[in-house]
Amino acid sequence: MAHKKSLEALNFTLKDLRRNNNIFGGLMILLAGDFRQTLPVIPRGTPADELNACLKASPLWNNVKTLSLTTNMRVQLQNDQSAAQFSKQLLAVGNGKVPVDATSGLITLTNDFCRFVDSQLALIENVFPNISDNYQNYAWLSQRAILAAKNNDLYVACSRVGKPSALFVLTSDQKTKNVVYQRALQ
Template sequence: MSYASSAMGGCYKNFGFVEVVRPFGRKVVVLGGDFRQILPVISKGSRADIVGSTVTSSYLWKYCKVGDGTIDTIDEDETTIEIPSDLLIGQGPDPLLELVNFAYPDLVANLESDSYFQERAILAPTLESVEHVNNYILSKLPGVEREYLSYDTPCRSDEDSEVHAGWLTSEFLNDVQCSGIPNHRLILKEGVPIMLLRNIDQAGGIMLGKTEYILRITLTPSDSGLPFKFSRRQFLVTLCFAMTINKSQGHSLSHVGLYLPMPVFTHGQLYVALSRVKSRIGLKVLIVDEQGVVSTSTRNVVYKKVFENV
């Protein structure tokens, strides 16, 4: 779906002359997007905060005209949906292994193939579930595990904060997990695929096929949601067998395994996850309920208010 700002605008009279209000400096601006996908991410924001941050809630939306595209009518903000049987997986004694074998067939034989990993992924709703899948796959691979631990320290600027300094022990900081920084404990095996959490050489251009040394870097989370700040010195890499649904937005893959140990929690996540794959035969879904039992249904979340002005 695309939408463009209108060339016309409102007008008002002032001291005998008329000034025409034309948004975007009288230029036509084309915006592309799909309101069925994930909306802007607002840290700790409510549903109203998220809806209010969308372009349809902007004062400029009245100047826009919606182009090609269709919007499905949504009856409920949250609804339970049944997944078609041909998309489900997990009937054996180890459901997660079935999903891994579907997404990564002949994994050991393809560990050194770049194109193999560019075409497939396992998606999950949270960082915790992604870490669980990555560690599970790592445990199934041959080789010796290498453990790399971070060095965590509280920031000096927080010495006078409300948080008691005695609480910020190394052991406490080691357990903190934040988006955008690596975990305290990083376990790897030779040959496993990893990805950088940040671009550490933006001026380097295309690095495909080149060998580079990755050093430990000290980072301070910009918005961890914690009442204190700390720094972590660690390698900026993580295993990449699995990724969050939010991170997968924009990818187009041939094989996708969707792992749902819990339902999606915000607008558009289920839609994004199911639409990452190029064809239906390249998708399998594993749904596990709170008791660890494989299920055939899951929750979908859609904010109806987003579509009111479309």
């Protein structure tokens, strides 16, 4: 989500360029997306700083008319029951309809919502099974992702994809050459 100052800067710029003192220089502005998904990033900021930087904290927000889409077209067009169930569960989490544990303040996710693993290696194997056979299959790769709150967690996870069985070097023609097994390096 953009910082509220970005929207306010756009407002002042349009007023100046159009020589019109109405909001956004008299233009209608369309903001699209799910504002629940991301907060503005404030380096070394507190949660209060992030909330204060949201578009909803801007005085301009009082002039916003919110329209909501009610049908998930991707799910409807695919006619996939598991995708429909996942969509409903995700919406319940986003709408705050999932019960919160009074002690921890956390919600409990079920096995039908996500997969639980015991380690990072188990996660990688679950998301990228047989990566050594499929690393050039772009359709297969495009259906997989590991998401994390911090980039460092992703760097560590990405560095472990393809391990621990063998280390390999890919030449420019993408053929495996000079396979060196880990035990030989120790």
